[in-house]
Amino acid sequence: MSRLWSDHVDGLLPYVPGEQPAQPQRLLKLNTNEHPYGPSPRALQAMRDAVNDDLRLYPDYDSSQLCQAIATLHGLRAEQILVGNGSDEVLAHAFNALFLRQGRPLLMPDISYSFYRTYCGLYRIPHKLLPLADDFTIRVEDYIGPHEVVPAGIIFANPNAPTGIALPLEAIAAIASANPDSAVVVDEAYVDFGADSAIALLREHENIAVIHTLSKSRALAGIRVGFIAGNAELIRGVQRVKDSFNSYPLDRVAQAGAMASILDETHFRWACRQVIDERESLAGALRDLGFEVLPSQANFLFARHPRYEGVVIHAALRERGVLVRHFSNPRIAQFLRITVGTPDDSRRLCDSLEAILNEWQQA
Ligand SMILES: Cc1ncc(COP(=O)(O)O)c(C=O)c1O
Incomplete structure (x- = not known):
């Protein structure tokens, strides 16, 4: 605590991202769910083209062309x-714009993207954690209620993170119908790897908002682009917060790259397919090594070994140059979250795991 800090700063719970090593070439990086293949070549070209004298000018503050392209892709209007x-920034604005409702709690799963709790701390949003079921699925009935107090809102990731398990659209529709006076925000960071998008529900449910990122399925984590889709009035509220925070969140280069990526459906589909196919092979290989692997619709697997603690396997892999993610929350402490990479990445990971497990079995 510094005597110069604002009063609330000491109590914040800042998010701790996965390790980003200075020299990633020497490590196998399966810890932050980045895409193993590069972005669309058209996106790369568009970004090269955008590096010119126009960079002296501010970018379009609303990224209007990009919003139009995203809207067209999803059958929506640009104002949606x-x-x-x-998407972290979009989430922050959504928390600020939708979930601060006088004494009403935000509902979210006890196991989910840990940034949600960070934003609750930052904006001082009261919240209630609803435990996942024993099989790590979201207990839909807990969100349907009846609730003692009308929730300020509901947020969950679908597929959930770090479990990878997805909810069907009927469940999301039922949650939204049961909570007409609460915003239901569905964080679909990983939806392109096999789950159904709740964007299909927007027409019928004006209280649903869906958040996407270009960091995962479009392999553009390095340029930082995400979006929220919802009914125009809800989006206008988020826009008011955004315009009270930063007029120009996306620079010219990012807008150009994101736009070209959104328009390159062929590369996008190919890139998602590689990951989905490899996910299924890797899940099989991990099960052969004795791991329990949760059913994932994301670009990562959540797996535990019945005999060894997650933190110990994590450290042993780190020593062999393989980075995976471990979370200390006691309920999931035995698990590792492993990003799906290329077939070569999977081989290196499984060879390392096999060597580690053999060593321990002989000890
Ligand atoms: C569930 C979830 N939502 C949102 C994000 C944030 O993605 P970005 O800020 O890169 O768009 C992540 C990143 O790992 C995530 O796992």
Whole structure:
């Protein structure tokens, strides 16, 4: 605590991202769910082209062309889309714009993206954690209620993170119908790897908002682009917060790259397919090594070994140059979250795991 800090700063719970090593070439990086293949070549070209004298000018503050392209892709209108500097920023604005409701709690799963709790701390949003079921699925009935107090809102990731398990659209529709006076925000960071998008529900449910990122399925984590889609009035609220925070969240280069990526459906489909196919092979290989692997619709697997603690396997892999993610929350402490990479990445990971497990079995 510094005597110069604002009063609330000491109590914040800042998010701790996965390790980003200075020299990633020497490590196998399966810890932050980045895409193993590069972005669309058209996106790369568009970004090269955008590096010119126009950079002296501010970018379009609303990223209007990009919003229009995203809207067209999803059968929506441009005013139903707002983009931001990564979906983390979009989430922050959504928390601020939708979930601060006088004494009403935000509902979210006890196991989910840990940034949600960070934003609750930052904006002082009261919240209630609803435990996942024993099989790590979201207990839909807990969100349907009846609730003692009308929730300020509901947020969950679908597929959930770090479990990878997805909810069907009927469940999301039922949650939204049961909570007409609460915003239901569905964080679809990983939806392109096999789950159904709740964007299909927007027409029928004006209280649903869906958040996407270009960091995962479009392999553009480095340029930081995400968006929220919802009914125009809800989006206008988020826009008011965005315009009270930063007028120009996306620079010219990011807008150009994101736009070209959104328009390159062929590369996008190919890139998602590689990961989905490899996910299934890797899940099989991990099960052969004795791991329990949760059913994932994301670009990562959540797996535990019945005999060894997650933190110990994590450290042993780190020593062999393989980075995976471990979370200390006691309920999931035995698990590792492993990003799906290329077939070569999977081989290196499984060879390392096999060597580690053999060593321990002989000890
Ligand atoms: C569930 C979830 N939502 C949102 C994000 C943030 O993505 P970005 O800020 O890169 O768009 C992540 C990143 O790992 C995530 O796992």
